[in-house]
Amino acid sequence: MESTTAPTKLAFSAAARAEIARLLTHYPEDRKKSALLPILHIAQAEFGGWVSPEVQDLVAEVLDIKPIEVYEVSTFYTMFNLKPVGKHVLEICRTGPCMLRGSDELTQHLERITGAKVGGGPSEDGLFTLKEVECLAACGFAPIVQVREKYYEQLDTPENVEAMLNELRNMIHRPLLPWEQTGLKHSQQ
Amino acid sequence: MGRKLLTEHINVEGIDTFEVYRKHGGYRSVEKALKTMTPDEVVEEVKKSGLRGRGGAGFPTGMKWSFLAKPEGVPRYLVCNADESEPGTFKDRQLMSKLPHLLIEGMITSSYALGAKTSYIYIRGELLYVLRILEKAIAEAYAAGFLGKNILGSGYDLDLHVHPGGGAYICGEETALLESLEGKRGNPRNKPPFPAVQGLYARPTVVNNVESIAAVPVIVNDGGDEYAKIGVGRSTGTKLISACGHLNKPGIYEIELGVPVEEFIYSDEYCGGIWKGRDLKAVVAGGSSVPILPKELILKTAAGEPRLMTYESLSDGGFVTGTMLGSGGFIAMDETTCIVRNTWNFSRFYHHESCGQCSPCREGTGWLEKVLHRLEFGHGHMQDIDLLVSVAKQIEGNTICPLGEAAAWPVAAAVRHFRDEFEWHVTNPQEATRPGAVFPGKAVLA
Numbered sequence: 305m306e307s308t309t310a311p312t313k314l315a316f317s318a319a320a321r322a323e324i325a326r327l328l329t330h331y332p333e334d335r336k337k338s339a340l341l342p343i344l345h346i347a348q349a350e351f352g353g354w355v356s357p358e359v360q361d362l363v364a365e366v367l368d369i370k371p372i373e374v375y376e377v378s379t380f381y382t383m384f385n386l387k388p389v390g391k392h393v394l395e396i397c398r399t400g401p402c403m404l405r406g407s408d409e410l411t412q413h414l415e416r417i418t419g420a421k422v423g424g425g426p427s428e429d430g431l432f433t434l435k436e437v438e439c440l441a442a443c444g445f446a447p448i449v450q451v452r453e454k455y456y457e458q459l460d461t462p463e464n465v466e467a468m469l470n471e472l473r474n475m476i477h478r479p480l481l482p483w484e485q486t487g488l489k490h491s492q493q
Numbered sequence: 494m495g496r497k498l499l500t501e502h503i504n505v506e507g508i509d510t511f512e513v514y515r516k517h518g519g520y521r522s523v524e525k526a527l528k529t530m531t532p533d534e535v536v537e538e539v540k541k542s543g544l545r546g547r548g549g550a551g552f553p554t555g556m557k558w559s560f561l562a563k564p565e566g567v568p569r570y571l572v573c574n575a576d577e578s579e580p581g582t583f584k585d586r587q588l589m590s591k592l593p594h595l596l597i598e599g600m601i602t603s604s605y606a607l608g609a610k611t612s613y614i615y616i617r618g619e620l621l622y623v624l625r626i627l628e629k630a631i632a633e634a635y636a637a638g639f640l641g642k643n644i645l646g647s648g649y650d651l652d653l654h655v656h657p658g659g660g661a662y663i664c665g666e667e668t669a670l671l672e673s674l675e676g677k678r679g680n681p682r683n684k685p686p687f688p689a690v691q692g693l694y695a696r697p698t699v700v701n702n703v704e705s706i707a708a709v710p711v712i713v714n715d716g717g718d719e720y721a722k723i724g725v726g727r728s729t730g731t732k733l734i735s736a737c738g739h740l741n742k743p744g745i746y747e748i749e750l751g752v753p754v755e756e757f758i759y760s761d762e763y764c765g766g767i768w769k770g771r772d773l774k775a776v777v778a779g780g781s782s783v784p785i786l787p788k789e790l791i792l793k794t795a796a797g798e799p800r801l802m803t804y805e806s807l808s809d810g811g812f813v814t815g816t817m818l819g820s821g822g823f824i825a826m827d828e829t830t831c832i833v834r835n836t837w838n839f840s841r842f843y844h845h846e847s848c849g850q851c852s853p854c855r856e857g858t859g860w861l862e863k864v865l866h867r868l869e870f871g872h873g874h875m876q877d878i879d880l881l882v883s884v885a886k887q888i889e890g891n892t893i894c895p896l897g898e899a900a901a902w903p904v905a906a907a908v909r910h911f912r913d914e915f916e917w918h919v920t921n922p923q924e925a926t927r928p929g930a931v932f933p934g935k936a937v938l939a
Binding site: 330332335337338339340341342344345367373376377380381382383384395398399400401403404405437438439440441442443444445446450452453454455 | 577578579580581582583585586613617618619620621622625652654656657658659660661662673674675676677678679694735736737738739743744745777781822824826830834835838839842845846848
């Protein structure tokens with residue numbers, strides 16, 4: 305039987321729309337496409353931590369550009385997740401200095417504990433996605449994991465790793481969206 | 494103790510707020526420049542200071558500014574390159590998160606010098622929390638009348654915005670950064686035209702690193718001549734060094750250029766020596782893209798002179814026995830480090846970060862990673878070592894932007910100085926690939 309209700313069309317929240325309107329004032333009138341990356345960040349935070357094709361189409365609509373112009377950008381930059389993710393995306397830095405201070409061991413440790421695989425889907429409990437990233441610019445405090453807008457540094461002991469995971473597990477509410485004034489602590493450094 | 498020009502107040506409680514920053518002498522350079530100097534006079538002071546770009550290339554900042562095309566009636570832009578992504582380099586993140594107003598002050602004074610009415614700070618997308626800090630500080634500067642219309646009654650208008658990237662090392666290259674700021678993939682542009690003529694939105698544009706711009710208030714306040722007195726020769730002023738790897742005290746150090754490398758590594762004032770009581774094996778002195786040097790060559794030049802932390806001393810010997818100061822990303826490796834593994838790791842990074850626009854880089858970085866992978870994991874052949882050198886040579890100079898060189902140099906230098914260790918991986922694969930295996934030999938001193 306055919307559904308009688310039309311699928312709900314995606315829409316940004318009022319807060320996100322206000323933020324987008326503010327961002328658009330940063331660029332010349334005829335150069336609105338400049339706001340594409342900032343808006344993709346907002347979209348990712350607003351729609352569950354990833355940018356589905358539908359979300360990208362919505363971004364294209366907001367900027368009045370062709371969807372392909374969004375796709376070519378979202379696939380170029382590594383921070384935009386193109387597949388569904390867990391509640392927390394753990395971005396593990398693996399580059400030179402982090403490797404020297406144990407990022408390989410940290411990666412294996414996190415895989416063991418969370419049950420998620422680097423580059424794979426979310427853990428069974430839906431809490432964690434593990435993602436390798438290239439250089440988080442915190443090499444002196446390695447190894448490092450970034451979760452949304454917080455850096456967890458010096459994760460070279462099981463205790464530090466456990467403390468990070470506990471903090472994340474105990475976040476009952478969804479993580480705050482960037483423009484909702486941060487309740488998250490900033491980097492320890 | 495060396496002088497701290499940028500980071501003197503970095504640990505003052507509340508220095509990230511306008512009020513406290515102002516109490517500690519903040520924004521004086523804006524007052525001085527806008528009320529008592531012409532834009533050209535500001536440029537002149539920066540020229541006199543001898544300041545060289547702190548992002549890695551080391552090009553004289555004042556000279557770069559003087560190249561800016563200034564046709565009347567056409568907007569021009571200052572863009573701050575805060576896309577610090579060079580492995581080993583983490584000074585800008587710290588500078589921005591702790592001293593946001595220093596960067597904003599530098600942006601205002603520099604924009605005035607360049608005649609820019611709109612300026613952007615392009616910050617790497619990973620640092621959204623720093624973006625919030627900067628946005629808050631910018632709002633404070635607007636409220637205090639240091640940004641916006643008719644700043645301090647001088648008739649000068651400036652809007653300053655922060656723009657996040659999306660996680661791409663290549664966007665640290667200035668033309669890729671501009672493409673990204675225009676909402677596109679970060680593919681570097683052919684040069685010429687240079688950004689000074691056709692940059693953001695095809696308008697004249699200057700792109701400067703965070704640390705370079707943060708040095709401008711000091712130069713304007715004290716005068717370019719005073720700034721130039723610090724340091725050695727053409728390496729003037731102070732430099733932020735981000736020290737990491739196997740050091741007792743990794744972190745960010747503001748040094749007067751000219752400190753001996755040995756002192757920087759071993760003294761308690763700086764890195765406090767190598768961790769776990771081990772010996773030093775090698776150093777990458779200026780971010781992952783510069784040539785690696787074995788202990789003997791990083792502490793002393795080939796002529797036996799003490800190596801200093803200056804642009805000139807570190808590059809003494811060229812790429813045969815020298816390296817570069819680069820961005821100041823100082824990566825130390827202890828005696829247990831596997832050079833092949835480290836080189837493979839860097840190659841993996843460059844392969845991942847190549848934008849794919851030029852074939853020599855897109856394909857070449859892949860080949861480097863592949864060959865290094867088989868050497869590291871015990872499947873290499875002797876001819877693979879020369880193959881690495883050959884591929885590196887074919888990338889070098891054949892790409893639009895310097896990422897090709899950045900990928901090739903570390904590999905060529907690792908083979909140059911540590912060929913024995915690469916050969917050991919071929920001749921003793923079982924032993925070399927055992928977890929925790931340590932090469933029993935010594936580096937080859939070129």
